[in-house]
Amino acid sequence: MRIVTGGEMQNADQYTMDHIGLDGRILMENAGRAAALRLMEDYAGRKFTVLVGSGNNGGDGFVISRTLLEAGFEVTVCIIPGEDRFSGDSEYHKTILEKSGFGWKRYDREDLEKADIIVDAMLGTGLYGEIREPYLTVIRDVTDSGKRVVSIDLPSGVPAAEETVPESALRADHTIILQQPKLSFYLYPARDYYGDSEVLQIGIPKRAIDEVAHSHRFEWTLADTGKHWLKRSASSHKGSHGKVGLIAGNDMMPGAAVMSAGAAVKSGAGLTMVNTVKSAVPVIASRLPEATFYDRDQSLEGFYKGKDAVAVGPGIGTGSDSREMVVDLVDNFDGPLLIDADGLNQFGDILPLVRNRKAPTVITPHPGEMAKLIDSTPAKVNGARFETAEKYARNNGIYVVLKGPYTIVATPDGRTFVNITGNSGLAKGGTGDALTGIILSFLAHYDDVQTAVSSAVFMHGHTADHLLERGIAASSMTASGIIDYMETAFNILDNMQGR
Ligand SMILES: NC(=O)C1=CN([C@@H]2O[C@H](COP(=O)(O)OP(=O)(O)OC[C@H]3O[C@@H](n4cnc5c(N)ncnc54)[C@H](O)[C@@H]3O)[C@@H](O)[C@H]2O)[C@@H](O)CC1
Ligand SMILES: [K+]
Known part of the structure; x- marks a missing residue:
């Protein structure tokens, strides 16, 4: 599903009217009717106060x-x-309301008291600048009333795009989003203002959206993952499922290799070879007998030769030898290369080499790592997640997986896919290593890099969501638990109908 800014949505409305000929008044009727039907369903027998603003949201x-x-x-x-x-x-539509025999009145604070449910149709995608009066006061009144608030399209005062959310914006309990999700839905703190949310179609043709949306941002859904899901054929052998190489772990961090290699094995890699320090092998092997090992002191070429995909980074440390391995891979490995965690240390210095690669390069920074790459701060990265990931991907010809809630996958050709799975249980050490393993395995399986990466990110969160549904508390969730449960979560995709 395409994600839009307010400007893109308004252009799509305009295109629908001017080029397709569907009148704006009909779109408004569709929008209002769809929202009203949902309200009737959710709040049978309840009393409403509808707050009407001066624009089309009103x-x-x-x-x-x-x-x-x-x-x-x-x-x-x-x-x-x-x-x-x-x-x-x-x-x-104000006239139609009047001629249908119904009245309206000027807003009074007491009107909030009469209602069970307050419908916020004040400000939508046409918001610009700071919230001004009289809306500022009304929003404060609504907040003070403590009543349940359902916002139409956007909670009033929340920008549709990647902008700062004013403190004074309205916090909705529920938002009925019209036609397409807006960018701010995938960003914090804006997401918190939306409350529970859903997208209702109002009849704007897909063609209109595709014609005007310049940003090429999409949600990556279960249906997308299912559509591309690679089922194992009965006649396959281990070589048909990819030979992957993982450079991970050291004396002090063997666990990172256990997690990432374990996730690669569990997500279908045919052969998983771990390049690590000799002393860490017994620990990793005792947890993961399926992996084979390669001594880090031996030539790197002997390791990456013949691999379908290679990942480097989890738990390798930030020393100069780590950097040398990354440089060697960037320069000489001719397959898909995933660089994560410690592998990203000083990555900024080797960008000219990275840009020269012919094979795809994927990086998986969390906001702190991304901030280091661009000499910024995590807060600034999170304040402009889309812009940051998209720019870095495009400028350097790489795939950027910017982690966090709603992980973003930005491609070198300017497309962006937002992940919608996952929960706070993933905010814990080791889960990033598990993600690296899944992406690595999928890079070896799939022909298309974006499909591989987005599907891997989806499955990582999807597995965590299943654990939550099974009653595992987010605070007790572990990376090992997620890896163990992948067999069940993946089974759901194997058995999905209609792919
Ligand atoms: N034909 C269309 O264009 C359709 C529009 N729709 C609705 O229309 C909305 C967009 O309508 P508009 O473009 O008219 O914009 P809005 O209705 O979102 O807001 C515009 C109004 O708010 C005022 N305003 C803007 N920023 C303000 C601020 N910071 N403080 C106080 N007042 C401010 C403006 O003066 C203007 O009167 C969508 O969110 C959606 O709800 C839907 O009805 C579908 C069809
Ligand atoms: K609104």
């Missing part, structure tokens, strides 16, 4: 009010600006 509010009133609900329709502020499609 126009949706008039349609919602009329639809609820026609269905016999008790609704107080409150306009926030003066009556003369309404124009265009919104004024049209």
Whole structure:
């Protein structure tokens, strides 16, 4: 599903009207009706106060009010600006409401008290700048009322794009997003303002969205993962499932190799070879008998030769030997290369070499590692996650997996895929190593790099989500637990119908 900014959504509305010929008033009717039907379903018999702003978001509010009133609900329709502020499609639906025999009134704080549910149709994608009066006061009143708030399209005051969210924006309990998810839905703190959310279609043709959206950002869903899922054929042998090489672990961090190699094995790699220090081999082998080993003191070429994909980084330490291995791989390994964790230390210095690679390069930084790469801070990276990942991917011709809630996969050709699985149980040491193992295995399996990486990120979170559903507390979740449970989570994809 395509993710849009407010500007792109408005352009899609405009394209639909101008080039497809579907009237804006019809779109508004569709939007309001879809939202009202959802409200009726969720809140049968409850009393509503609908807060109507001066733009088209307010126009949706008039349609919602009329639809609820026609269905016999008790609704107080409150306009926030003066009556003369309404124009265009919104004024049209205000008139339809009036001619249908229903009234509206100017907003009064007491109107909030009468309601069980407050519908916020004040500000949507047309928001610009700081929130101004009278909305500022109304939002404060709504917050103070403690009533359940359902926002239409966006919680009022929350920008649709990757921008700072004003403290004074409205925190909704539920947001009915119209037609396409907006970018801010995938960003914190904005996501917290949305509450529970869903996207309702209002009849804007897909063509209109595809014509005007320049950003090429998409959600990567279960359906996407399922569509590309590689099922093992009965006649396959270990060589058909990829030979992967993993450079991981050292004396002090053998666990990182256990996690990443374990995840590679469990996610289907045919042969997993671990390049590590000799002294760490017994520890890793005792946990993972399926892996084979390669002594780190031997020539690196002997290790990567013949591998379908190689990953370097988890627990290798930040010494000069780590850097040398990364440089050697970047320069000489001609297959897909994944660089993670300690492998990313000083990665910025070797970008000219990276840009020269013909085979794909994938990096998997968390915001702290990303900040180091661009000489910034984690807060700044998180304040511009899309922009940061997209720019770095495009400028350097690599795939950037920027980790965090809603992990972003940015491709060198300017597309972005947002992951929607995972939970707070993943915010723990070792889970990144597990992700590296899954991506590595998928890189060896799939022809398309973005499909491999997005599907791996999806499955990592999907497995953690299943653990949560099974009653494992997020605080007790471990990387090993996730790796163990992959067999069940993967089975669901193996058995998914309709692929
Ligand atoms: N035909 C269309 O364009 C459709 C639009 N739809 C709705 O229309 C919304 C977008 O409509 P608009 O573009 O009219 O914009 P909005 O209705 O989101 O907001 C514009 C209004 O808010 C005021 N405003 C903007 N920033 C403000 C601020 N910081 N403080 C106080 N007031 C501010 C403006 O003066 C203007 O009156 C969508 O979110 C969606 O809900 C849907 O009805 C579908 C069809
Ligand atoms: K709103």
